[in-house]
Amino acid sequence: MSWTDKKAVETIKQLRDSFKVNTFVETGTFKGINARLHAKNFTEVITCELIKDYFLIAQEKLRSFINVKIVNISSPEFLKQFTEEYKNSGRNDMIIFYLDAHFYDPNIPKEKRFVVLDELRALKDFKNGIIIIHDFDNGLGHITYDGQPLDISLVKNDLMQVNSEFNLYTNELATCEIWNEKTILDSGMIIDFETLDNIRYANSTPRLTYRGILYAIPSELGKEFNLKRIWN
Numbered sequence: 760m761s762w763t764d765k766k767a768v769e770t771i772k773q774l775r776d777s778f779k780v781n782t783f784v785e786t787g788t789f790k791g792i793n794a795r796l797h798a799k800n801f802t803e804v805i806t807c808e809l810i811k812d813y814f815l816i817a818q819e820k821l822r823s824f825i826n827v828k829i830v831n832i833s834s835p836e837f838l839k840q841f842t843e844e845y846k847n848s849g850r851n852d853m854i855i856f857y858l859d860a861h862f863y864d865p866n867i868p869k870e871k872r873f874v875v876l877d878e879l880r881a882l883k884d885f886k887n888g889i890i891i892i893h894d895f896d897n898g899l900g901h902i903t904y905d906g907q908p909l910d911i912s913l914v915k916n917d918l919m920q921v922n923s924e925f926n927l928y929t930n931e932l933a934t935c936e937i938w939n940e941k942t943i944l945d946s947g948m949i950i951d952f953e954t955l956d957n958i959r960y961a962n963s964t965p966r967l968t969y970r971g972i973l974y975a976i977p978s979e980l981g982k983e984f985n986l987k988r989i990w991n
């Protein structure tokens with residue numbers, strides 16, 4: 760849900776412009792607010808949601824956005840299909856993959872709970888991609904399942920199997936700029952019940968307000984990006 764952070768959205772737009780990206784691929788649509796926001800920023804938005812009820816809510820919200828495609832399928836399968844179609848059609852344009860299909864399900868075996876790992880495996884060797892992982896542990900708010908945070912040690916092997924040339928960056932507290940119930944009215948976003956509900960939730964406690972984000976980029980970024988380089 761990085762759309763609650765004005766700076767995170769600006770960073771995505773900066774990446775779009777620097778790497779000439781037309782296609783924004785999201786995993787975890789939830790209520791469709793992020794997809795709807797990026798419909799105006801990208802030529803094409805493709806998003807997937809596993810839970811039927813959320814899919815239907817998002818589908819309704821996104822109905823009038825003809826450049827948004829939403830599918831009701833699990834994200835690793837969705838990414839496999841996307842990469843296959845991309846290769847078969849002879850494309851070589853850069854894609855932004857925004858991985859946000861996080862959801863703790865105690866019924867899933869422990870080793871399968873971080874869907875993001877299967878997503879990265881589905882993207883293995885996809886060199887024309889920028890990968891953004893939301894809720895990443897860089898000291899800011901993040902997800903932790905069964906005592907294991909979503910941190911660099913968890914994702915680095917699978918991430919580097921996608922592209923061993925990746926340069927890794929994260930956001931920082933000082934550069935977060937979070938919308939609140941009042942300021943969001945000037946954001947230019949469509950404001951509906953879910954938008955306000957999500958904003959209220961995001962502002963309810965600092966752990967939910969300031970969320971960590973990992974950016975895996977195929978080449979080095981300039982200082983204008985204001986991101987912190989990590990690990991490699």
Ligand SMILES: C[S@@+](CC[C@H](N)C(=O)[O-])C[C@H]1O[C@@H](n2cnc3c(N)ncnc32)[C@H](O)[C@@H]1O
Nearest residue numbers: 760787789793808809810833834859860861862
């Ligand atoms: C954190 S929310 C996504 C928020 C959304 N990207 C936004 O910015 O508003 C995570 C969503 O991922 C969905 N999800 C969980 N596992 C999934 C999977 N394997 N495939 C697709 N979606 C999944 C959940 O149902 C939930 O709606």
